[in-house]
Amino acid sequence: MLYKLWRSFIKEILLLKRDIGGIVIIFVMPLLLIVTITLIQDSTFKNLEGSKIPIIFIDNDKSEVSKNIKKELENSKTFQLLTNFNEKSAQNAVFSGEYQMAIVIPENLTKDLNSNIEAKVEKIVSSFGLETDSAAAPKAASKAKDIHLYFDPATNAGFKNSVMNSVNKMVFEIENKKIYKAFQDQLGTTENLEENKNLISFKEITPKKGDAEILPNSVQHNVPAWTLFAIFFIVVPLSINLVKEKSQGTSVRVRVSPTPYFIHILGKTFTYLIICIIQFLLMVAVGIYLFPYMDLPAFDVSGKMFQLLTVTLFAGLAAIGFGVLLGTIADTQEQSAPFGATSVVVLAAVGGIWVPVFLMPEFMQHIAKFSPMNWGLNAYYDIILRNSGIGNIAKELALLFLFYLAMVTISIFYERKKNAV
Template structure:
């Protein structure tokens, strides 16, 4: 039995050796894809990360509150302040689309805010029977001060909301601090009543989580390795169709070896190809990418787990290729359908667009894609430091997919040749 399997394996290797075009597609095309796409995505990511958005800032207050707001915006990694505008010229520049937004601080903002807070604090202190320190006859400011925000009409609504929320937060913190200071002055206390956050947010990371955030290399190496693995559907299905059209399939059926040995021979051959493809992708990520100015792909302590995922992802791809080659009658059917189906599986599986950005209906469909199972398993290992036990579900799904597709192929082939 092992000898028959070995001879079947050798036959497949010889067939691939004669098909130089297929070898180029299997190995060279995925390498070109991963290098090109990673360079494009990484350069785009870095340019966006390092570029500040120019916004117009007009300070008609020139006092405490406006200086705090200006300082917060200047220290932000998001905005670059442009100050040589009047409100009228800023309005025209923003509405023409020259700038995304303008912020105009009104006159006497700090003065009126201080007066309003002091009046209210004195009223509260007086209600407790305590004589306020201030003897000034102050009146509340009844007219609200508006910070004018001008946005380019084409600006994304989420950008508008985030900017307004940030400014509201800054103003709230300023008001809160001034209220504490006003109470401290009225009560004549020297105790530190400066407002400090009593509740804050703390992100809890997994104990063994990777400190580095996911980057373009951590996404593209596993994603496009998976795409390359599934792209063997095309040459594998064409190979099976050729056997039927050239009569090789007949000789295989009348040989002493069972037909499933022939299928196992193809599985072993293309499984080795899948592993070689993955190793080439990893080699590019580890050794070539740093010379191209890209982050290095880290695989320390994870290589064995990654190879296990590659093994079962390869089985799923091989099963799909065997099924397609068994059902197709001509190369014109198998080749276009195989390539298209792999592209579709990649699209819905999260290879190009992350699944969480898809509509809810598409997210449910993605959960049925074998490429999504493999990608999730890769991510669990690379980004979440999971071991084999943490990816058991994805591995089982991939293996069952292989068993199901091969079983259907064998049953279909048996029915077609039943006497």
């Protein structure tokens, strides 16, 4: 039995040697993908940190509130303010895509805000039966003012929400200070405003390794993601080789030989598992040794290599099972190659390789749970980002192995039924 398995393994190696170009593509394509995409993502983050986004700022108020907003925007080190526009020209410039956004401060914003606050404070103080410093009749509240925000239609929704939340926070803090100041004036207190800081603030608690914080980076996400993509892309050459065996008569000789068909499948499994391991090791080598020379964070696998190799083996089994099923069912290379490539891309998209699952619509999040790529990706993330052990990823490993068994079992039954005499 072992000798037959060995001979089946040798047969697969000989088949692969006939298509050296295809094997090179299997190894080189993922490496190009991981380097290109990681560079793009890392460059994007660095650009956001190191350079300023030009935005149009129109100040029609030219008073305290607008000056405070302008100062906060300038101090954020994110925006470069352009002021030589009117509202109409700003709208045209933004909607045409020349600039990402424009902020227009309305006239009399400070004056009307002060009037509104004073009117409300006087009303509140008088409702408690307290005498105010002002003997005049209560002031009427002015109509609420709108700060106009114009966004390029192509602007990302996350960027819009971030800017709007920042502006809201600035305005809220300005209003709070003014309300507190108005109460001081009405009640005649002299407490220092600077002593009244926020009573509640946010503090992010991150995992630590020694004294250093562990901060996720683009490398930690891209290496496992594109390793999985590379592993599943072996579906294409595997299914093509199975179809070739049918067209060249190899499958007939396998069926009439005394070797069981499952030995033939096991030979393919061992052969392509070796390819998966090599792919993984190449990806890790790029992350460890090449990325630091490209001004990217190094991929840290210290103490995690065994766990990562285990996930790779089980992910490889799942990919091989899918490739075996596709090659068994397909009759021509024209069927197996396009369908294999397309299905891998779909599984990658659904599994969270390109877009994080939590950003997907709710029904797509449920569908993602059935993608073997999602199981593998979660297992990789648990090890790399959450420092989990084998026991914590047992569920994902079991799902990947069961997927392999299901695909191979269906393939064997299909092969038997199709060739039954």
